Amino acid sequence: MNCHPAKVNSDMLAIENLIKRFDQPGGGELTVLDVPQFNIAVGEQVALIGQSGGGKTTLLHLIAxxxxxxxxxxxxxxxxxxxxxxxxxxxxxxxxIGYVFQTFNLLPAFSALENVKLGMSFGSGSVDATRASDLLDRVGLSDRAHYRPNQLSVGQQQRVAIARALAGRPKLLLADEPTANVDPASADTVLNLIIDSCRDENISLLMVTHSMDVAQRFQRCDKLEDINRAFSPLGAGT
Structure with missing residues (x-):
């Protein structure tokens, strides 16, 4: 599959002349990102594909x-x-903003349901217990609601993380290599959950990945090297 950037008129995410530099231990600065323009429309789903070290995670952290x-x-x-x-x-x-981390970032002392509820409280400060339960049901974990993360498989933990990211009804969902740490069968489930949930709730989605199999599931796929003038596969950042 060839990834070709699509030009869209966006009012959800608009980046212009974005530069991020980091101080180096020996002195001087390293430019990790130099993005002249990048846009995502309301409800649009975009895959950003690139090698490690190109600044994918740094870009998500800046957007978040x-x-x-x-x-x-x-x-x-x-x-x-x-x-x-x-x-x-x-x-x-x-x-x-909802954020699906590559390493899940679930709070180990709390159950799956409590982790989802916390995702709500961070946003509005209020908790909709019915929505939290419904989200766990949507990701197929209603029978694991009271399990803590260490009692869940890796794939189940990632599904809880997706439910938590959706809990606050975000307008923009950022997903950082969400299939990288799960087996192929779980990866397909995770990907379907994210894509379908964002479509159903009209959430704009930006997913960064190094996998062409993941990227080809998206109607729009941009190459990091095309939008980042500072791109270097051996540079800092992930």
Whole structure:
């Protein structure tokens, strides 16, 4: 499959002249990202494919407000993220963005259901117990609601992480190599869950991956090397 970027008019995510540099131990700076333009429309699902070291995770962290840009603009749902304080970015992320981490990041002391409920409380501060239960049912884990993460398989943990990311009804879902740590059968289940859930709730989706099998499931696939002028497969960042 050939990945060709699609030009769209977007009012969900709009990136312009985004640069991220990191200080190097021996002095100087390393430019990991230099993205002139990148857009995602409302409800659009985009796969961003690239090798390790190209800045995929760094880009997601910038979009989520976990990192600050060296320069440039990140506009999400008509709000300029780069102008917010750290607390402002945290509040905005909790209310607008869902994040599916590669390593799940479930809280080990809490059950699957409690982890999903926490995903809600971070956003609005309120918890919809019915939606939390429904989400676990959607990902096929209603019978594991009271299991803690260490009592679940890797694939089950990833499905809980998806339910948690969807819990706050985000407008934009970011997924960082969500199939990388699961077996092929579970990977297909995980991918279907993310794609179908975002379509059903009209959530914009950006998934980064190194897998062409994953990328070909998307109508739009962009190559990281095409949007990032600082791309280097041996550079810093993942």
């Amino acid at each position: 407000g976990m990192l600050t840009a060296t320069s440039g603009s990140i506009r999400i749902n008509n709000l300029e993220l780069t102008r917010l304080s750290e607390q402002g970015r945290d509040r905005f992320r909790a209310g607008t």
